[in-house]
Amino acid sequence: MLDIKWIRENPEALIDALRKRQWSPEESRSTVEAIIAKDEARRQHIVKLQEAQERRNAASREIGNAMRNKDMAAAEQLKAEVAEIKSFIQSGEATERELDKALDDALSVIPNVPLADVPVGKDEHDNVEVRRFGTELISARQKNMPNKPREHFEIGEGLGLMDFERAAKLSGARFTVLKGRLARLERALGQFMIDLHTTEHGYEEVQPPLLVRDEVLYGTNQLPKFEEDLFFTPHSGGRLGLIPTAEVPLTNLVREEIVAHESLPRRYTALTPCFRSEAGSAGKDTRGMLRQHQFYKVELVSITDQESSLSEHERMTACAEEVLKRLGLPFRTVALCTGDMGFGARKTYDIEVWLPGQNNYREISSCSVCGDFQARRMDARYRPKDGKGTSFVHTLNGSGTAVGRALIAVLENYQNEDGSVTIPEVLVSYMGGMKKIEAQ
Secondary structure, three states: OOOHHHHHHOHHHHHHHHHHOOOOHHHHHHHHHHHHHHHHHHHHHHHHHHHHHHHHHHHHHHHHHHHHOOOHHHHHHHHHHHHHHHHHHHHHHHHHHHHHHHHHHHHOOOOOOOOOOOOOOOOHHHOEEEEEEOHHHHHHHHHHOOOOOOOHHHHHHHHOOEEHHHHHHHHOOOOOEEOHHHHHHHHHHHHHHHHHHHHOOOOEEOOOOOEEOHHHHHHOOOOOOOHHHOOEEEEOOEEEEEOOOOHHHHHHHHOOOEEEHHHOOEEEEEEEEEEOOOOOOOOOOOOOOOOOOEEEEEEEEEEEOOOOHHHHHHHHHHHHHHHHHHHOOOEEEEEOOOOOOOOOOOEEEEEEEEEOOOOEEEEEEEEEEOOOHHHHHHOOEEEOOOOOOOEEOEEEEEEEEEHHHHHHHHHHHOEOOOOOEEOOHHHOOOOOOOOEEOOO
Protein backbone atom coordinates (compact mmCIF):
# COMPACT_ATOMS: atom_id res chain seq x y z
CA MET A 1 0.00 0.00 0.00
CA LEU A 2 1.26 3.44 -0.89
CA ASP A 3 1.73 6.28 1.61
CA ILE A 4 -1.30 8.58 1.38
CA LYS A 5 0.87 11.53 2.44
CA TRP A 6 3.17 10.85 -0.52
CA ILE A 7 0.17 10.62 -2.87
CA ARG A 8 -1.22 13.89 -1.49
CA GLU A 9 2.09 15.65 -2.11
CA ASN A 10 2.95 13.92 -5.42
CA PRO A 11 -0.26 13.25 -7.35
CA GLU A 12 1.35 13.75 -10.76
CA ALA A 13 4.12 11.28 -9.91
CA LEU A 14 1.54 8.59 -9.12
CA ILE A 15 -0.45 9.39 -12.27
CA ASP A 16 2.75 8.98 -14.29
CA ALA A 17 3.57 5.69 -12.51
CA LEU A 18 0.12 4.29 -13.31
CA ARG A 19 0.49 5.28 -16.95
CA LYS A 20 3.82 3.42 -17.07
CA ARG A 21 1.95 0.40 -15.73
CA GLN A 22 -0.34 0.63 -18.75
CA TRP A 23 -3.26 2.37 -17.07
CA SER A 24 -5.00 4.78 -19.44
CA PRO A 25 -4.35 8.51 -18.86
CA GLU A 26 -8.02 9.03 -18.00
CA GLU A 27 -8.16 6.16 -15.52
CA SER A 28 -4.86 7.17 -13.92
CA ARG A 29 -5.95 10.74 -13.29
CA SER A 30 -9.51 9.93 -12.18
CA THR A 31 -8.27 7.24 -9.78
CA VAL A 32 -5.71 9.51 -8.14
CA GLU A 33 -8.18 12.39 -7.90
CA ALA A 34 -10.76 10.08 -6.28
CA ILE A 35 -8.21 8.92 -3.69
CA ILE A 36 -7.23 12.49 -2.86
CA ALA A 37 -10.92 13.42 -2.53
CA LYS A 38 -11.51 10.53 -0.13
CA ASP A 39 -8.46 11.55 1.88
CA GLU A 40 -9.62 15.18 2.03
CA ALA A 41 -13.12 14.16 3.17
CA ARG A 42 -11.59 11.99 5.90
CA ARG A 43 -9.24 14.75 7.07
CA GLN A 44 -12.00 17.36 7.16
CA HIS A 45 -14.19 15.02 9.17
CA ILE A 46 -11.38 14.37 11.66
CA VAL A 47 -10.95 18.14 12.11
CA LYS A 48 -14.68 18.46 12.89
CA LEU A 49 -14.40 15.65 15.46
CA GLN A 50 -11.38 17.29 17.08
CA GLU A 51 -13.19 20.63 17.24
CA ALA A 52 -16.22 18.89 18.78
CA GLN A 53 -13.97 17.22 21.39
CA GLU A 54 -12.41 20.56 22.26
CA ARG A 55 -15.83 22.24 22.56
CA ARG A 56 -17.14 19.39 24.74
CA ASN A 57 -14.18 19.76 27.10
CA ALA A 58 -14.63 23.54 27.24
CA ALA A 59 -18.38 23.21 27.83
CA SER A 60 -17.76 20.72 30.64
CA ARG A 61 -15.53 23.25 32.37
CA GLU A 62 -18.17 25.94 31.84
CA ILE A 63 -20.78 23.72 33.50
CA GLY A 64 -18.60 23.57 36.60
CA ASN A 65 -18.25 27.34 36.64
CA ALA A 66 -22.01 27.82 36.18
CA MET A 67 -22.75 25.40 39.03
CA ARG A 68 -20.34 27.22 41.33
CA ASN A 69 -22.05 30.52 40.42
CA LYS A 70 -25.48 28.91 41.01
CA ASP A 71 -26.49 29.78 37.43
CA MET A 72 -28.62 26.67 36.97
CA ALA A 73 -30.21 27.84 33.71
CA ALA A 74 -26.81 28.26 32.07
CA ALA A 75 -25.66 24.93 33.51
CA GLU A 76 -28.67 23.09 32.05
CA GLN A 77 -28.18 24.76 28.69
CA LEU A 78 -24.52 23.71 28.67
CA LYS A 79 -25.44 20.15 29.67
CA ALA A 80 -27.81 19.94 26.72
CA GLU A 81 -25.05 21.18 24.44
CA VAL A 82 -22.61 18.58 25.82
CA ALA A 83 -25.16 15.81 25.27
CA GLU A 84 -25.66 16.93 21.69
CA ILE A 85 -21.90 17.07 21.08
CA LYS A 86 -21.46 13.60 22.62
CA SER A 87 -24.07 12.21 20.23
CA PHE A 88 -22.32 13.87 17.30
CA ILE A 89 -18.95 12.43 18.35
CA GLN A 90 -20.35 8.90 18.67
CA SER A 91 -21.92 8.99 15.21
CA GLY A 92 -18.86 10.82 13.91
CA GLU A 93 -16.51 8.07 15.08
CA ALA A 94 -18.59 5.54 13.13
CA THR A 95 -18.39 7.82 10.10
CA GLU A 96 -14.62 8.10 10.55
CA ARG A 97 -14.32 4.31 10.42
CA GLU A 98 -16.36 4.27 7.22
CA LEU A 99 -14.16 6.98 5.68
CA ASP A 100 -11.01 5.09 6.76
CA LYS A 101 -12.29 1.92 5.10
CA ALA A 102 -13.24 3.75 1.91
CA LEU A 103 -9.74 5.22 1.67
CA ASP A 104 -8.04 1.89 2.48
CA ASP A 105 -10.18 0.08 -0.10
CA ALA A 106 -9.18 2.64 -2.73
CA LEU A 107 -5.50 2.39 -1.84
CA SER A 108 -5.51 -1.42 -1.76
CA VAL A 109 -6.01 -1.73 -5.52
CA ILE A 110 -3.27 0.76 -6.47
CA PRO A 111 -0.04 -0.99 -7.58
CA ASN A 112 3.41 -0.09 -6.35
CA VAL A 113 5.43 2.68 -7.99
CA PRO A 114 8.22 1.36 -10.27
CA LEU A 115 11.79 2.45 -9.58
CA ALA A 116 13.30 4.96 -11.97
CA ASP A 117 15.57 2.39 -13.69
CA VAL A 118 12.75 -0.06 -14.52
CA PRO A 119 12.28 -0.30 -18.32
CA VAL A 120 9.04 1.32 -19.47
CA GLY A 121 7.03 -1.04 -21.65
CA LYS A 122 3.74 -2.75 -22.38
CA ASP A 123 4.35 -6.48 -21.88
CA GLU A 124 6.96 -9.25 -21.80
CA HIS A 125 8.24 -8.24 -25.25
CA ASP A 126 9.58 -5.03 -23.68
CA ASN A 127 11.58 -6.76 -20.93
CA VAL A 128 15.32 -6.13 -21.05
CA GLU A 129 17.88 -8.91 -20.91
CA VAL A 130 20.56 -8.30 -18.28
CA ARG A 131 22.84 -11.33 -18.65
CA ARG A 132 23.06 -14.94 -19.82
CA PHE A 133 24.71 -18.07 -18.46
CA GLY A 134 25.55 -21.37 -20.12
CA THR A 135 25.13 -20.54 -23.79
CA GLU A 136 27.97 -22.91 -24.61
CA LEU A 137 26.17 -25.73 -22.76
CA ILE A 138 23.24 -25.55 -25.16
CA SER A 139 25.31 -26.48 -28.21
CA ALA A 140 27.56 -28.91 -26.31
CA ARG A 141 24.61 -31.03 -25.13
CA GLN A 142 22.85 -31.21 -28.48
CA LYS A 143 25.10 -34.10 -29.59
CA ASN A 144 23.61 -36.34 -26.88
CA MET A 145 20.00 -35.38 -27.61
CA PRO A 146 17.56 -36.52 -30.27
CA ASN A 147 17.60 -34.43 -33.46
CA LYS A 148 14.39 -32.86 -32.22
CA PRO A 149 14.70 -32.53 -28.42
CA ARG A 150 11.65 -33.89 -26.60
CA GLU A 151 9.55 -31.84 -24.22
CA HIS A 152 9.49 -32.82 -20.55
CA PHE A 153 6.13 -34.58 -20.67
CA GLU A 154 7.29 -36.74 -23.59
CA ILE A 155 10.42 -37.66 -21.63
CA GLY A 156 8.54 -38.34 -18.39
CA GLU A 157 5.86 -40.45 -20.03
CA GLY A 158 8.51 -42.27 -22.03
CA LEU A 159 10.23 -43.19 -18.77
CA GLY A 160 6.90 -44.44 -17.43
CA LEU A 161 7.27 -42.15 -14.41
CA MET A 162 5.00 -39.17 -15.24
CA ASP A 163 1.26 -39.79 -15.36
CA PHE A 164 -1.24 -37.10 -16.30
CA GLU A 165 -4.20 -39.40 -16.97
CA ARG A 166 -4.29 -40.83 -13.46
CA ALA A 167 -3.74 -37.36 -12.01
CA ALA A 168 -6.80 -36.16 -13.94
CA LYS A 169 -8.84 -39.04 -12.52
CA LEU A 170 -7.80 -38.00 -9.03
CA SER A 171 -8.03 -34.21 -9.29
CA GLY A 172 -8.80 -32.98 -12.80
CA ALA A 173 -6.65 -30.90 -15.12
CA ARG A 174 -3.33 -29.26 -14.19
CA PHE A 175 -2.18 -31.98 -11.80
CA THR A 176 0.59 -34.57 -12.22
CA VAL A 177 1.50 -37.90 -10.67
CA LEU A 178 5.26 -38.49 -10.46
CA LYS A 179 6.52 -41.96 -9.61
CA GLY A 180 9.69 -43.76 -8.64
CA ARG A 181 12.97 -42.16 -9.60
CA LEU A 182 11.26 -39.10 -11.06
CA ALA A 183 9.47 -38.43 -7.78
CA ARG A 184 12.80 -38.83 -6.04
CA LEU A 185 14.44 -36.43 -8.50
CA GLU A 186 11.88 -33.72 -7.70
CA ARG A 187 12.48 -34.28 -3.98
CA ALA A 188 16.25 -34.17 -4.55
CA LEU A 189 15.96 -30.82 -6.34
CA GLY A 190 14.04 -29.27 -3.46
CA GLN A 191 16.49 -30.63 -0.91
CA PHE A 192 19.48 -29.39 -2.89
CA MET A 193 18.02 -25.88 -3.15
CA ILE A 194 17.09 -25.55 0.51
CA ASP A 195 20.49 -26.89 1.58
CA LEU A 196 22.31 -24.41 -0.67
CA HIS A 197 20.36 -21.41 0.62
CA THR A 198 20.70 -22.35 4.29
CA THR A 199 24.32 -23.50 4.36
CA GLU A 200 25.90 -21.07 1.88
CA HIS A 201 23.54 -18.14 1.34
CA GLY A 202 22.62 -17.31 4.93
CA TYR A 203 18.85 -17.95 4.82
CA GLU A 204 17.04 -19.40 7.82
CA GLU A 205 14.84 -22.38 6.99
CA VAL A 206 11.21 -22.08 8.06
CA GLN A 207 8.37 -24.58 7.90
CA PRO A 208 5.32 -22.27 7.79
CA PRO A 209 1.58 -23.00 7.82
CA LEU A 210 0.10 -23.70 4.39
CA LEU A 211 -3.28 -22.23 5.35
CA VAL A 212 -3.45 -18.53 6.27
CA ARG A 213 -5.97 -15.85 7.23
CA ASP A 214 -7.31 -13.22 4.85
CA GLU A 215 -5.34 -10.45 6.56
CA VAL A 216 -2.12 -12.37 5.90
CA LEU A 217 -2.98 -12.67 2.20
CA TYR A 218 -3.83 -8.97 2.23
CA GLY A 219 -0.43 -8.17 3.77
CA THR A 220 1.42 -9.54 0.73
CA ASN A 221 -1.15 -8.07 -1.69
CA GLN A 222 -2.84 -11.29 -2.84
CA LEU A 223 -6.09 -9.78 -1.56
CA PRO A 224 -8.23 -8.17 -2.69
CA LYS A 225 -6.93 -7.96 -6.27
CA PHE A 226 -6.01 -11.63 -6.87
CA GLU A 227 -8.73 -13.44 -4.92
CA GLU A 228 -9.82 -15.46 -7.96
CA ASP A 229 -6.34 -16.99 -8.19
CA LEU A 230 -6.55 -18.45 -4.68
CA PHE A 231 -8.02 -21.60 -3.13
CA PHE A 232 -9.98 -21.28 0.14
CA THR A 233 -11.29 -23.74 2.69
CA PRO A 234 -13.98 -23.14 5.36
CA HIS A 235 -12.64 -22.68 8.87
CA SER A 236 -14.39 -21.80 12.15
CA GLY A 237 -17.20 -19.88 10.52
CA GLY A 238 -14.83 -18.11 8.16
CA ARG A 239 -12.17 -19.33 5.77
CA LEU A 240 -8.45 -19.92 5.37
CA GLY A 241 -6.53 -19.58 2.11
CA LEU A 242 -4.04 -22.10 0.75
CA ILE A 243 -0.78 -20.31 0.14
CA PRO A 244 -0.01 -19.50 -3.53
CA THR A 245 3.64 -19.10 -2.49
CA ALA A 246 5.58 -19.26 0.79
CA GLU A 247 6.22 -15.54 0.34
CA VAL A 248 2.88 -15.06 2.09
CA PRO A 249 3.63 -16.62 5.51
CA LEU A 250 7.37 -15.84 5.45
CA THR A 251 6.90 -12.10 4.84
CA ASN A 252 4.12 -11.93 7.43
CA LEU A 253 6.43 -13.30 10.14
CA VAL A 254 7.13 -9.65 11.01
CA ARG A 255 3.57 -8.34 10.68
CA GLU A 256 2.41 -5.96 13.43
CA GLU A 257 5.90 -5.94 14.96
CA ILE A 258 8.66 -3.42 15.57
CA VAL A 259 11.93 -5.26 14.98
CA ALA A 260 15.35 -4.16 16.15
CA HIS A 261 17.52 -2.61 13.45
CA GLU A 262 20.45 -4.83 14.41
CA SER A 263 18.34 -7.92 13.58
CA LEU A 264 18.12 -6.84 9.93
CA PRO A 265 18.37 -8.15 7.34
CA ARG A 266 16.25 -11.17 8.15
CA ARG A 267 16.48 -13.82 5.46
CA TYR A 268 13.97 -16.69 5.37
CA THR A 269 13.58 -19.67 3.05
CA ALA A 270 11.03 -22.46 2.84
CA LEU A 271 10.34 -25.49 0.65
CA THR A 272 6.56 -25.81 0.44
CA PRO A 273 3.71 -26.89 -1.77
CA CYS A 274 1.98 -23.94 -3.45
CA PHE A 275 -1.59 -23.77 -4.70
CA ARG A 276 -2.92 -21.55 -7.51
CA SER A 277 -6.17 -21.66 -9.40
CA GLU A 278 -4.51 -20.19 -12.52
CA ALA A 279 -7.79 -18.38 -13.17
CA GLY A 280 -6.34 -16.15 -15.87
CA SER A 281 -4.36 -18.80 -17.75
CA ALA A 282 -7.05 -20.63 -19.72
CA GLY A 283 -5.44 -22.30 -22.72
CA LYS A 284 -1.85 -21.56 -21.60
CA ASP A 285 0.64 -24.42 -21.18
CA THR A 286 -2.13 -27.00 -21.02
CA ARG A 287 0.27 -29.90 -21.60
CA GLY A 288 2.76 -31.01 -19.00
CA MET A 289 3.87 -29.53 -15.69
CA LEU A 290 4.62 -25.91 -16.56
CA ARG A 291 1.42 -24.45 -15.12
CA GLN A 292 -0.06 -26.51 -12.29
CA HIS A 293 -2.63 -25.98 -9.54
CA GLN A 294 -0.21 -27.62 -7.06
CA PHE A 295 3.57 -27.42 -7.20
CA TYR A 296 6.65 -27.20 -4.97
CA LYS A 297 8.81 -24.10 -4.71
CA VAL A 298 11.72 -22.91 -2.63
CA GLU A 299 10.95 -19.34 -1.59
CA LEU A 300 13.40 -16.63 -0.53
CA VAL A 301 12.24 -13.68 1.57
CA SER A 302 14.30 -10.80 2.95
CA ILE A 303 13.27 -8.16 5.48
CA THR A 304 15.61 -5.17 5.38
CA ASP A 305 15.93 -1.52 6.31
CA GLN A 306 15.30 1.20 3.74
CA GLU A 307 18.94 1.69 2.81
CA SER A 308 19.73 -1.97 2.09
CA SER A 309 16.82 -3.19 0.00
CA LEU A 310 18.25 -2.49 -3.45
CA SER A 311 21.57 -4.21 -2.76
CA GLU A 312 19.64 -7.08 -1.16
CA HIS A 313 17.66 -7.41 -4.39
CA GLU A 314 20.85 -7.98 -6.37
CA ARG A 315 22.07 -10.45 -3.74
CA MET A 316 18.81 -12.43 -3.75
CA THR A 317 18.81 -12.66 -7.54
CA ALA A 318 22.39 -13.96 -7.47
CA CYS A 319 21.38 -16.63 -4.92
CA ALA A 320 18.61 -17.85 -7.23
CA GLU A 321 20.94 -17.81 -10.24
CA GLU A 322 23.47 -19.88 -8.32
CA VAL A 323 20.96 -22.73 -8.09
CA LEU A 324 20.84 -22.97 -11.88
CA LYS A 325 24.60 -22.58 -12.23
CA ARG A 326 25.19 -25.51 -9.86
CA LEU A 327 22.66 -27.59 -11.80
CA GLY A 328 24.35 -26.70 -15.09
CA LEU A 329 21.16 -25.22 -16.55
CA PRO A 330 21.50 -22.40 -19.10
CA PHE A 331 19.49 -19.31 -18.24
CA ARG A 332 19.07 -15.63 -18.86
CA THR A 333 18.10 -12.88 -16.42
CA VAL A 334 15.76 -10.12 -17.57
CA ALA A 335 14.55 -6.90 -15.98
CA LEU A 336 10.78 -6.77 -16.25
CA CYS A 337 9.26 -3.70 -17.82
CA THR A 338 6.61 -1.60 -16.09
CA GLY A 339 3.75 -3.31 -17.94
CA ASP A 340 4.87 -6.85 -17.05
CA MET A 341 5.89 -6.28 -13.43
CA GLY A 342 3.88 -7.66 -10.51
CA PHE A 343 1.38 -5.58 -8.54
CA GLY A 344 3.48 -5.17 -5.38
CA ALA A 345 6.94 -4.86 -6.94
CA ARG A 346 9.08 -1.77 -7.48
CA LYS A 347 11.57 -3.74 -9.58
CA THR A 348 11.70 -7.38 -10.68
CA TYR A 349 14.26 -9.67 -12.26
CA ASP A 350 12.94 -12.81 -13.93
CA ILE A 351 15.32 -15.71 -14.38
CA GLU A 352 14.39 -17.76 -17.44
CA VAL A 353 15.78 -21.26 -17.86
CA TRP A 354 16.52 -22.76 -21.27
CA LEU A 355 14.13 -25.55 -22.35
CA PRO A 356 15.45 -27.39 -25.45
CA GLY A 357 12.09 -29.10 -26.03
CA GLN A 358 10.43 -25.72 -26.44
CA ASN A 359 13.52 -24.09 -27.98
CA ASN A 360 12.83 -21.22 -25.65
CA TYR A 361 13.63 -19.63 -22.29
CA ARG A 362 10.87 -19.92 -19.65
CA GLU A 363 10.56 -18.27 -16.26
CA ILE A 364 11.80 -20.32 -13.30
CA SER A 365 12.35 -17.55 -10.75
CA SER A 366 11.08 -14.04 -10.15
CA CYS A 367 12.91 -11.81 -7.64
CA SER A 368 11.23 -8.57 -6.56
CA VAL A 369 11.94 -5.65 -4.26
CA CYS A 370 8.73 -4.17 -2.84
CA GLY A 371 10.02 -1.25 -0.76
CA ASP A 372 7.63 -0.52 2.14
CA PHE A 373 4.54 -1.40 0.08
CA GLN A 374 3.81 -4.68 1.90
CA ALA A 375 5.07 -3.40 5.24
CA ARG A 376 2.37 -0.71 5.32
CA ARG A 377 -0.27 -3.37 4.77
CA MET A 378 1.26 -5.53 7.53
CA ASP A 379 2.22 -2.66 9.85
CA ALA A 380 5.76 -4.05 10.05
CA ARG A 381 8.36 -1.59 11.31
CA TYR A 382 11.88 -1.31 12.65
CA ARG A 383 13.51 1.12 15.04
CA PRO A 384 16.39 3.01 13.35
CA LYS A 385 19.91 2.99 14.76
CA ASP A 386 19.43 6.33 16.51
CA GLY A 387 16.41 4.89 18.35
CA LYS A 388 14.18 7.76 17.29
CA GLY A 389 10.75 6.79 16.03
CA THR A 390 10.08 3.87 13.71
CA SER A 391 10.23 3.23 9.97
CA PHE A 392 8.53 0.65 7.80
CA VAL A 393 10.72 -2.31 6.84
CA HIS A 394 11.40 -3.08 3.20
CA THR A 395 10.46 -6.53 1.90
CA LEU A 396 11.81 -8.68 -0.93
CA ASN A 397 10.79 -12.05 -2.29
CA GLY A 398 12.06 -14.47 -4.91
CA SER A 399 11.90 -18.06 -6.07
CA GLY A 400 15.00 -20.01 -5.26
CA THR A 401 13.66 -21.72 -7.41
CA ALA A 402 10.42 -23.34 -8.63
CA VAL A 403 11.10 -27.05 -8.08
CA GLY A 404 8.71 -28.40 -10.71
CA ARG A 405 10.13 -26.13 -13.38
CA ALA A 406 13.65 -27.12 -12.34
CA LEU A 407 12.60 -30.75 -12.84
CA ILE A 408 11.32 -29.84 -16.32
CA ALA A 409 14.60 -28.09 -17.13
CA VAL A 410 16.70 -31.03 -15.93
CA LEU A 411 14.68 -33.50 -17.98
CA GLU A 412 14.98 -31.44 -21.14
CA ASN A 413 18.60 -30.31 -20.78
CA TYR A 414 19.95 -33.68 -19.65
CA GLN A 415 17.88 -35.88 -21.99
CA ASN A 416 19.75 -38.49 -24.00
CA GLU A 417 19.00 -39.88 -27.43
CA ASP A 418 18.01 -43.27 -25.97
CA GLY A 419 15.29 -41.68 -23.81
CA SER A 420 17.25 -41.74 -20.55
CA VAL A 421 18.06 -38.68 -18.44
CA THR A 422 21.48 -38.00 -16.91
CA ILE A 423 21.42 -36.81 -13.28
CA PRO A 424 23.20 -33.46 -12.73
CA GLU A 425 26.37 -34.04 -10.73
CA VAL A 426 25.25 -31.99 -7.72
CA LEU A 427 22.17 -34.21 -7.34
CA VAL A 428 23.88 -37.61 -7.49
CA SER A 429 24.36 -37.81 -3.72
CA TYR A 430 20.70 -36.84 -3.18
CA MET A 431 19.74 -39.66 -5.55
CA GLY A 432 21.67 -42.29 -3.59
CA GLY A 433 24.49 -42.43 -6.13
CA MET A 434 22.19 -42.83 -9.15
CA LYS A 435 23.65 -41.15 -12.24
CA LYS A 436 20.98 -41.83 -14.83
CA ILE A 437 17.24 -42.43 -15.01
CA GLU A 438 16.23 -44.99 -17.63
CA ALA A 439 12.89 -46.32 -18.82
CA GLN A 440 11.36 -48.95 -16.55
